[in-house]
Amino acid sequence: RYAFWETQPVAQFTEGSEPAEDGPIDKPKTVQDVRQEPYTLPESFEWCVCDLTDDAVAHEVYELLSNNYVEDDDAMFRFNYSAGFLKWCLLCPGHKLEWLVGVRVRASRKLVGFISAVPASIRVNASRVPMVEINFLCVHKKLRAKRLAPVLIKEITRRVNLTDIWQAAYTAGVLLPKPVATCRYYHRSLNPRKLIDVGFSRLAPRMTMARTIKLYKLPDDPVTPGLREARPEDSPKIAELLNSQLGRYKLTQHFNAEEVAHWFQNIDNVINALVVEDPAAPGVLTDVVSFYTLPSSILGHPQHTELKAAYLYYTAATATPLRQLVNDAMSVAAAKGYDVFNALDLMQNDTFLRDLKFGMGDGQLHYYLYNWRLGGGHSLVPGDVGLVLM
Ligand code: NHW
Ligand code: EN5
Known part of the structure; x- marks a missing residue:
């Protein structure tokens, strides 16, 4: 059912007897354990950092999202985050430009994929955990269903893990394993x-x-x-x-x-x-x-x-x-x-x-x-x- 998410350290729908205590799902790791090389994209694409302090780049991210981001179930409306909004929410205290990850077409340099992370101190029950908030995952409409999203997710995970952060919070309209709320x-x-x-x-x-x-x-x-x-x-x-x-x-x-x-x-x-x-x-x-x-x-x-x-x-x-x-x-x-x-x-x-x-x-x-x-x-x-x- 969830070929990618079944391989990830997230709560699964099928689990029966979980530990009684809140805590990490993966065994503890250190920064040394994290892969040094970026994940491999299909040959025609390359990774880029989207430096949103550059208005031309902010505009490219704006254009990608404006044409390809979240729609309602009947495709009548599509979120249209402004470039100013993206700069405000992604250039927040503690932001890292390496966490504003883009995918470009090698030949044309066109931006066709994006995912972001920003740091946040999240409290779950009694535990205060340094996390990132993941947002703005987007793949161009013409490149859907080619398994690019799992590569974007693994790559941002790697870049976040390199800073010794091991947890994330995110929201989505779609059902994935497994909502906390x-x-x-x-x-x-x-x-x-x-x-x-x-x-x-x-x-x-x-x-x-x-x-x-x-x-x-x-x-x-x-x-x-x-x-x-x-x-x-x-x-x-x-x-x-x-x-x-x-x-x-x-x-x-x-x-x-x-x-x-x-x-x-x-x-x-x-x-x-x-x-x-x-x-x-x-x-x-x-x-x-x-x-x-x-x-x-x-x-x-x-x-x-x-x-x-x-x-x-x-x-x-x-x-x-x-x-x-x-x-x-x-x-x-x-x-x-x-x-x-x-x-x-x-x-x-x-x-x-x-x-x-x-x-x-x-x-x-x-x-x-x-x-x-x-x-x-x-x-x-x-x-x-x-x-x-x-
Ligand atoms: S939710 C908004 C997400 N964006 C959109 O809906 C925009 C329109 N859609 C698209 O651009 C807010 C594409 O459809 C996307 C999927 C890119 C969504 N979250 O490439 P494939 C966020 O940004 C799984 C997570 O072939 P695609 C939160 C799907 O279940 N996974 O599909 C983001 C399948 O896996 P499965 C999602 O349609 C949180 C696989 O992707 C998902 O071309 C990210 C298929 O990939 C979603 N919204 O591209 C996770 N939608 O297991 C962060 C689909 O079923 C995790 N999928 O085989 C934490 C990372 C950091 C950790 C640090 C310690
Ligand atoms: C990650 N940070 O479905 C976010 N919006 O209800 C990504 N519906 O606007 C996840 N379908 O109900 C986002 N009008 C998930 C949400 C994706 C967008 C989405 C819904 C939320 C929405 C509207 C329009 C529906 C159009 C047809 C809706 C009814 C409102 C009405 C107002 C008057 C009193 C009765 C209700």
């Missing part, structure tokens, strides 16, 4: 007319367009006193707030202040991070809410070409009701012209999805760990997950 996408219409026009959503039975637009109307401005954009100097306080709130989950990321300064900043059309500064206690931050921008191309529509989507990133609520915080973030997004606000059912999100008029999407998101087993083969429920990948 499975989450669902939820969608909140901000611009229902356009969503209906392009087939992203439908007019509910017995609803008119006018009533639908009214139903989804949001306030022009946020209502929480003290809500403002996060600033670089907030980072130590945000880190404290966030890590303490993320303490409740079984799978999550630990952020240091430098990482917070990167992941919780405000870059137009890339990332928005808001904080609540207690109006009664200047300098005290009580809440955080953030969302990232990931448009989708609308495939084959005569008028509309792009769906502007915001994705809820991390939240940390201690003084403001989570529901109000997220509603404020949605008001901000609506005012900025986003068409839809998306969220997963992880963290405590199930406490507001209904009230805030989110509807369940047709997509799932499976969470995976490489070379890390959950004791007893137990999997997590969405409410145990406090990890959001881009």
Whole structure:
């Protein structure tokens, strides 16, 4: 069934009696044990490092993904990560250019494959493990089903292992051996007319367009006193707030202040991070809410070409009701012209999805760990997950 994944140190569907404790699946190895030579590609291809600090290269990666990356089940929409977004999320603290792996056609130099890794401190139950997050695995549509993906995966594994990191976290819409958790996408219409026009959503039975637009109307401005954009100097306080709130989950990321300064900043059309500064206690931050921008191309529509989507990133609520915080973030997004606000059912999100008029999407998101087993083969429920990948 899974010719490649059956050979990898990942939990398998067939396992019966797993060890009771969490821990690595592979026997311990050292950097000396790691193969020195890159894996062999078919003769007509070659490896390259995609130096995203070079805007021309960032644009090549953008073009590859824009034409060949993830689509929904009915091939109506395709993720269209912007070049600026790719630079932000792949040139993060601790990034290594050798982990931005490309495959080019030797003859033409055309970029036809990509995979990335960025470092992250991941906590699984009681263990804090240095890992990488793997993302943006992509093979050009004309080169599919030729077993190039396993070569990309083995090569990035080798490059990560060379730095003495042995575990990874990744998410995918497809089912592979074996998810640690499975989450669902939820969608909140901000611009229902356009969503209906392009087939992203439908007019509910017995609803008119006018009533639908009214139903989804949001306030022009946020209502929480003290809500403002996060600033670089907030980072130590945000880190404290966030890590303490993320303490409740079984799978999550630990952020240091430098990482917070990167992941919780405000870059137009890339990332928005808001904080609540207690109006009664200047300098005290009580809440955080953030969302990232990931448009989708609308495939084959005569008028509309792009769906502007915001994705809820991390939240940390201690003084403001989570529901109000997220509603404020949605008001901000609506005012900025986003068409839809998306969220997963992880963290405590199930406490507001209904009230805030989110509807369940047709997509799932499976969470995976490489070379890390959950004791007893137990999997997590969405409410145990406090990890959001881009
Ligand atoms: S998930 C998004 C992945 N990208 C896309 O879906 C874009 C559109 N599709 C494509 O570009 C986010 C191709 O279809 C891809 C597969 C490249 C997906 N993850 O080359 P073959 C991520 O980026 C397995 C993992 O012939 P292809 C996370 C498949 O099951 N494996 O197929 C990435 C089969 O193996 P099997 C996937 O269609 C995490 C084999 O690939 C997969 O031309 C990566 C077939 O290969 C997926 N999304 O190319 C793992 N989709 O066992 C990281 C298919 O069944 C692991 N496959 O025979 C950790 C590494 C680091 C460790 C460090 C310690
Ligand atoms: C790695 N970081 O399927 C990520 N999206 O629901 C890779 N559906 O947008 C993994 N099919 O339900 C990504 N509208 C896996 C997801 C791949 C993309 C995907 C789904 C998520 C999606 C939309 C459009 C469906 C079009 C037909 C959807 C219904 C929304 C509606 C809004 C109003 C209230 C009811 C629901």
